[in-house]
Amino acid sequence: MSAEQVSPPVSSTPLARSASGSTDMTARTPSTSGVAGITKIADSVVSRIAGLAAREVAGVHDLTAANISEAFRGLPGRVTGQDQADRGVAVQVGEVECIVDLNVVVDYEASIPQVADALRRNVSQRLNSMTGLETKAININIADLYFPNQAQPPQQSAVR
Numbered sequence: 001m002s003a004e005q006v007s008p009p010v011s012s013t014p015l016a017r018s019a020s021g022s023t024d025m026t027a028r029t030p031s032t033s034g035v036a037g038i039t040k041i042a043d044s045v046v047s048r049i050a051g052l053a054a055r056e057v058a059g060v061h062d063l064t065a066a067n068i069s070e071a072f073r074g075l076p077g078r079v080t081g082q083d084q085a086d087r088g089v090a091v092q093v094g095e096v097e098c099i100v101d102l103n104v105v106v107d108y109e110a111s112i113p114q115v116a117d118a119l120r121r122n123v124s125q126r127l128n129s130m131t132g133l134e135t136k137a138i139n140i141n142i143a144d145l146y147f148p149n150q151a152q153p154p155q156q157s158a159v160r
Contacts, residue, residue: 041131043093047086050100053126054089057118059110061146063088066103088143097134098127105144116140 051063065087088103100123106115124135 043091044086046093046098046127046131046133047089047091049126049130050091050123051085051087051089053123054102054104054119057115057122059107059115060119061105061107064103064105064143066090097136099137100135101139103141103143105146106142108145108147112142
């Protein structure tokens with residue numbers, strides 16, 4: 001037996017599509033410990049990272065559901081108090097890159113072009129540092145504006 005160690009090549013391969021329609025990314029990475037292995041990153045993890053990174057950007061009030069089916073899909077989590085970090089985020093994960101779609105509510109008076117640039121920069125950096133994925137594109141839909149001083153409609157009392 002040779003004293004030379006052979007490590008697996010650095011590559012990524014997608015796994016089969018799950019019943020929910022998502023794919024997982026499998027990354028074969030050399031370890032500094034000399035132990036080889038496979039690391040799997042679920043699409044939902046990539047989506048959560050992107051959502052949390054987007055919410056860190058100044059001028060982003062929140063992310064919102066892109067359509068009615070996404071809104072209903074998140075309903076049980078809102079009822080049970082489950083974290084909604086991936087609400088308003090859709091990802092397509094390939095072997096070594098990903099595409100992210102964000103549905104954003106921006107604070108009124110924030111510069112939308114500056115917020116969009118900051119979103120792309122922060123989400124891309126977070127995804128790369130945490131998963132090793134290169135971000136091919138980040139598509140941003142400004143779905144609404146948030147007005148902090150907007151008067152709430154008066155609530156009527158049930159008892160008169």
